Amino acid sequence: MSPRRYVRPVSADLTDVAIVGAGLAGLTAARELRRAGLEVVVLEAQDRVGGRTLNHTFDDGTVVEVGGQWVGPTQDRLIALADELGIGTYPSWDEGEHLIELSGVLRRYDDEYFGLPLPTMIDVGVAQARIERLAGRVPLDTPWDAPAARRLDSETVASWTRRNLRTRLGRDFLRVVVEAVFSAEPEDISMLHFLFYIRSGGSLDNLTRTSCGAQDSRLRGGSQEVSLRMAAELGDAVHLGSPVLSLAQSAEGVTVGGYWGQLDAARVVVAIPPAVIPRISFAPALSGRRAQLHAKMPPGYVIKCMARYQHPFWRDRGLSGQAASPERPLAITFDNSPADGSCGVMLGFLEGGHARRASAMSEVARRELVVSDLEAYFGPEAREPLEYVEQDWAAEEWIRGGYGAHLAPGTWIGYGSLLREPEGLIHWAGSETSPVWNGYMDGAVRSGERVAAEIADRL
Amino acid sequence: MSPRRYVRPVSADLTDVAIVGAGLAGLTAARELRRAGLEVVVLEAQDRVGGRTLNHTFDDGTVVEVGGQWVGPTQDRLIALADELGIGTYPSWDEGEHLIELSGVLRRYDDEYFGLPLPTMIDVGVAQARIERLAGRVPLDTPWDAPAARRLDSETVASWTRRNLRTRLGRDFLRVVVEAVFSAEPEDISMLHFLFYIRSGGSLDNLTRTSCGAQDSRLRGGSQEVSLRMAAELGDAVHLGSPVLSLAQSAEGVTVGGYWGQLDAARVVVAIPPAVIPRISFAPALSGRRAQLHAKMPPGYVIKCMARYQHPFWRDRGLSGQAASPERPLAITFDNSPADGSCGVMLGFLEGGHARRASAMSEVARRELVVSDLEAYFGPEAREPLEYVEQDWAAEEWIRGGYGAHLAPGTWIGYGSLLREPEGLIHWAGSETSPVWNGYMDGAVRSGERVAAEIADRL
Numbered sequence: 001m002s003p004r005r006y007v008r009p010v011s012a013d014l015t016d017v018a019i020v021g022a023g024l025a026g027l028t029a030a031r032e033l034r035r036a037g038l039e040v041v042v043l044e045a046q047d048r049v050g051g052r053t054l055n056h057t058f059d060d061g062t063v064v065e066v067g068g069q070w071v072g073p074t075q076d077r078l079i080a081l082a083d084e085l086g087i088g089t090y091p092s093w094d095e096g097e098h099l100i101e102l103s104g105v106l107r108r109y110d111d112e113y114f115g116l117p118l119p120t121m122i123d124v125g126v127a128q129a130r131i132e133r134l135a136g137r138v139p140l141d142t143p144w145d146a147p148a149a150r151r152l153d154s155e156t157v158a159s160w161t162r163r164n165l166r167t168r169l170g171r172d173f174l175r176v177v178v179e180a181v182f183s184a185e186p187e188d189i190s191m192l193h194f195l196f197y198i199r200s201g202g203s204l205d206n207l208t209r210t211s212c213g214a215q216d217s218r219l220r221g222g223s224q225e226v227s228l229r230m231a232a233e234l235g236d237a238v239h240l241g242s243p244v245l246s247l248a249q250s251a252e253g254v255t256v257g258g259y260w261g262q263l264d265a266a267r268v269v270v271a272i273p274p275a276v277i278p279r280i281s282f283a284p285a286l287s288g289r290r291a292q293l294h295a296k297m298p299p300g301y302v303i304k305c306m307a308r309y310q311h312p313f314w315r316d317r318g319l320s321g322q323a324a325s326p327e328r329p330l331a332i333t334f335d336n337s338p339a340d341g342s343c344g345v346m347l348g349f350l351e352g353g354h355a356r357r358a359s360a361m362s363e364v365a366r367r368e369l370v371v372s373d374l375e376a377y378f379g380p381e382a383r384e385p386l387e388y389v390e391q392d393w394a395a396e397e398w399i400r401g402g403y404g405a406h407l408a409p410g411t412w413i414g415y416g417s418l419l420r421e422p423e424g425l426i427h428w429a430g431s432e433t434s435p436v437w438n439g440y441m442d443g444a445v446r447s448g449e450r451v452a453a454e455i456a457d458r459l
Numbered sequence: 460m461s462p463r464r465y466v467r468p469v470s471a472d473l474t475d476v477a478i479v480g481a482g483l484a485g486l487t488a489a490r491e492l493r494r495a496g497l498e499v500v501v502l503e504a505q506d507r508v509g510g511r512t513l514n515h516t517f518d519d520g521t522v523v524e525v526g527g528q529w530v531g532p533t534q535d536r537l538i539a540l541a542d543e544l545g546i547g548t549y550p551s552w553d554e555g556e557h558l559i560e561l562s563g564v565l566r567r568y569d570d571e572y573f574g575l576p577l578p579t580m581i582d583v584g585v586a587q588a589r590i591e592r593l594a595g596r597v598p599l600d601t602p603w604d605a606p607a608a609r610r611l612d613s614e615t616v617a618s619w620t621r622r623n624l625r626t627r628l629g630r631d632f633l634r635v636v637v638e639a640v641f642s643a644e645p646e647d648i649s650m651l652h653f654l655f656y657i658r659s660g661g662s663l664d665n666l667t668r669t670s671c672g673a674q675d676s677r678l679r680g681g682s683q684e685v686s687l688r689m690a691a692e693l694g695d696a697v698h699l700g701s702p703v704l705s706l707a708q709s710a711e712g713v714t715v716g717g718y719w720g721q722l723d724a725a726r727v728v729v730a731i732p733p734a735v736i737p738r739i740s741f742a743p744a745l746s747g748r749r750a751q752l753h754a755k756m757p758p759g760y761v762i763k764c765m766a767r768y769q770h771p772f773w774r775d776r777g778l779s780g781q782a783a784s785p786e787r788p789l790a791i792t793f794d795n796s797p798a799d800g801s802c803g804v805m806l807g808f809l810e811g812g813h814a815r816r817a818s819a820m821s822e823v824a825r826r827e828l829v830v831s832d833l834e835a836y837f838g839p840e841a842r843e844p845l846e847y848v849e850q851d852w853a854a855e856e857w858i859r860g861g862y863g864a865h866l867a868p869g870t871w872i873g874y875g876s877l878l879r880e881p882e883g884l885i886h887w888a889g890s891e892t893s894p895v896w897n898g899y900m901d902g903a904v905r906s907g908e909r910v911a912a913e914i915a916d917r918l
Binding site for chain 1: 612614615618645704737741744746747748750754851856859860868
C-alpha cells in the first residue's frame with residue numbers, strides 16, 4: 001500500500017466512483033467496483049484505514065483490537081472476505097467459569113443463566129422470550145412494517161423494560177446486556193430499533209454469546225488486517241489524510257472537495273458514520289428529511305480498555321475472564337489474550353454513561369478506575385498490568401462514537417425508508433445501512449457489496 | 460447596514476470576540492459586547508440576518524413572518540430589546556370562536572376546553588394538571604436535579620402519554636398540543652425535556668394560549684425587524700455569506716476560518732442551531748461528550764404556510780381563524796392578518812411527521828394539501844388565495860429544522876451540564892441554551908445577553 005496525499009485539479013477525465021471513508025464498507029465497495037471494471041478513488045480523513053476497527057501492538061508484539069473485533073456464525077460476508085484475503089480466524093477464549101457481581105457479591109457460573117437468582121432468572125427469561133418473539137416479527141428491510149411498529153418506535157428500551165420486567169435485578173441485568181450490545185443506554189434507544197437490531201444479528205441470545213455467537217472468533221493479525229489488506233490491493237487508489245468536506249452534484253457528476261484539492265466522479269459512495277456526515281457541505285443541500293435522519297442516529301459511547309499481563313492468571317483459577325456487573329463502570333470483561341496464550345490480555349468495556357463519565361476524568365484516574373474494577377473481578381494480580389491501552393471512540397473526530405449509531409425513538413417510522421435511498425448520484429454505505437448484522441463488521445462488508453452492486457447496475 | 464464578504468488574512472491584531480451566527484442570539488451578544496467596549500465581528504453563513512426569524516413581503520406590501528413570530532408576557536428580554544430598537548408590538552387576532560375537528564366533525568368553541576367531549580376534557584384536564592405539577596418541580600438551571608429526573612428522562616412523551624391518558628381522543632389531542640409546541644412528535648422528546656420546556660415558558664397553559672400567552676402579540680414590521688435593526692447598528696461588523704467552517708484554539712486565541720478567509724479572535728461565541736454545529740471543524744477536536752450532546756439535540760420539523768386573501772372572511776362568520784385537528788396535516792391554524800385588517804392572512808403549520816411527509820411532495824401538491832385543509836376548516840372561500848408562501852426550515856442547510864432543537868431521551872441526564880459550559884475560549888449561545896423561554900425568541904435574546912456577560916467578565 002502506498003497511500004499519499006491526493007492533490008489534483010478538477011480533472012478533465014472523470015473518476016467513475018469516489019468513495020468517502022476507508023473503513024470496511026468503503027474499502028469493500030471500492031474492491032467490488034474495481035472488480036466490476038470501474039475506476040475508484042477512496043478518500044479517507046484519517047491517517048489510517050479501518051474505520052471503527054483498529055489494531056494496537058503491545059510492546060511484546062502482541063496485536064490486539066481496540067475497535068470491532070469479533071466474528072461469528074452467519075457473518076458470512078465478513079468470513080468470506082477474510083478468507084479471500086487469506087486471514088484466518090481462531091476461537092475467542094471461552095473456557096472456565098464466568099463471574100457476575102450481584103449486590104456486591106461475586107458469583108461464578110457456567111450455565112446459561114448468568115448466576116441469577118431464580119426469581120430474576122424467570123423474570124429475565126420471560127422478558128427475553130418476549131423480546132425474541134417480537135424481534136422475530138421485524139422485517140429487516142422494512143422494520144416500519146413490523147406489527148405495532150409505530151407503538152414500538154414510540155418508546156425507549158428503558159420504558160419497555162420498566163413495564164415488562166418485574167424485578168429490580170432483572171432490569172439492572174437487562175441494562176448491562178443492552179449497554180454491552182449497543183454501548184448506548186436503554187434510555188437512548190427506540191424499542192423498535194432494539195428489536196430490529198436483534199433480528200438483524202439473529203437473536204438476542206446470538207448477540208450475547210461468545211462461543212457460537214457474535215463473539216465466537218477473532219481474526220488472525222487483528223480485525224484491522226481486513227482493511228489493511230484491501231487497501232494494499234487498492235494501492236494508489238486509497239488516499240489518507242484527505243477529508244471530504246464538500247460534495248457538489250451536477251447533471252454530469254459530483255465534484256468532491258477538501259483542503260487536499262478536488263476531483264470529479266460519476267458517482268459517490270458515502271461510507272462514514274452518520275454522526276460525521278454533517279461535516280460535509282452538500283450542494284444542492286441535502287433534503288430536510290435526509291439531514292434529520294442523520295441528526296436522529298446518534299452513536300453510542302464506548303471506551304475499550306485492555307491490560308496486558310505476563311500470563312492469563314485467571315485461567316489458573318478456572319475462570320474464563322468473562323465478568324459482568326450492573327454496578328461497576330467496567331461492566332463487561334473478556335479474556336483477549338493472543339491465541340498462543342503467550343501473555344494474558346484482559347479486555348474491559350466502559351459503555352454508555354460509564355464511558356461518558358470516565359471520558360471526563362484524567363487518563364491516570366480512568367486507568368485507575370479500570371484497573372481497580374479488574375482487581376475487584378480477578379483479584380490482586382490484576383492490579384499491576386505490564387501495559388495498558390484504551391480507545392475512546394467518541395473522542396475520534398472523524399468517527400464520534402461506537403460501536404455504531406442507534407436510531408432514536410420515532411426515527412424508523414419517520415425516516416427509515418431513506419436509509420439506503422441514493423440522493424441523486426450519492427449512495428450510502430456503512431454498517432448502519434445494513435439489514436443484516438447491522439452495526440457489526442459483517443454489516444459493513446454487506447453494505448459495501450450492496451452499494452457496489454447498486455452503482456455497477458447504473459454505470 | 461452594509462454587510463459585505465469578509466476576506467482578511469490572519470491579522471496581527473486580534474478581534475476581541477468573533478460571533479458565529481447572526482440570529483437573535485448572536486446579534487444580541489455582539490451588541491452587548493460592543494457596549495462593554497469590546498470589538499466584535501459577526502460571521503453569518505446565509506445572505507441575511509435573523510436566523511430562525513424571517514420576514515416575507517406579499518405583493519400588496521403586507522409583511523408576514525415565516526419563522527418565529529410571537530411575543531408574550533414574561534418574555535421580558537425580547538420585549539425590552541424590541542422597545543430599545545423602537546419596534547412596537549400589537550395583539551395577535553384572538554376574537555371569535557375557534558374550531559376543532561373531532562372524528563371528522565368541526566365544532567366551534569370559545570371556552571378553554573377546546574370543545575372536547577366531557578370524558579376527554581376530564582382526561583386531558585387531569586393529565587395537564589399532572590404535567591403542570593411535574594413541570595413546576597423542574598429546576599431550570601439543572602433539570603437533572605428534578606424529582607425522578609432519571610426516570611422522566613428515560614421515556615418519551617409518547618410512552619408517558621399512553622400511560623397517563625385514558626381516552627384515545629385525549630391522547631390524540633395531546634399529540635396536537637405537543638406538535639404545536641415543539642414541531643416534533645411525542646415519540647421524539649424526552650419527558651423530562653418536555654417538562655423543562657414547559658417550566659421554561661411558565662406553564663403548558665401559557666405556551667398554548669394566544670391572548671396573555673406565548674402567542675399574545677406580534678412585532679411591528681415582522682419579527683426579523685429586531686435582527687435587522689441590531690445588524691444595522693453593528694454595521695460593518697456583520698459579515699453575510701461567510702460560513703465559519705473551522706475554529707482552531709491556541710493559548711493566544713481562536714483562528715476562525717472559512718472559504719471567505721480567516722481571522723483571529725480572543726474569544727468566540729457559537730450562536731447557531733445545534734444541528735449545524737458539526738459543520739465546523741474544531742481544533743483541538745471537541746470532546747466526545749460535547750459532540751454527542753449536539754448529536755442528541757435533533758431539531759423539530761416544521762413547514763410554516765401562509766395564504767393571503769382579499770379579506771379575513773372567517774371573521775365575518777364569527778371565527779377567530781384558530782383551528783385544530785388531530786387528523787389533518789395542517790393541524791393548527793391562526794389568523795395572521797396585518798394589524799389594520801387590510802387583507803386576510805391565514806397561517807397554518809405542518810409539523811413533525813406531517814411536515815416530513817409534505818416535504819417529500821411537489822410544491823404544487825403541498826400547496827394543494829394546505830389549501831384543501833384550509834377549505835375544510837373555513838369553507839370554499841379559502842380555496843383561492845391571492846398569494847401563498849411557505850417555509851420549510853429543515854431544508855435550510857444552515858438551520859436544518861424548527862422551531863428549535865429538543866433533547867432526546869437520556870440527553871439531559873447524560874449531557875445537560877455541558878449545555879452552557881464554555882469549551883476553552885469558545886462560548887455557546889442560542890435559544891436552546893437558555894433556561895428561560897428555551898426555544899423561543901426571548902430565550903435567544905437571553906442567551907446572547909448571558910454569553911456577553913460571561914465573556915465581558917473574562918476579557
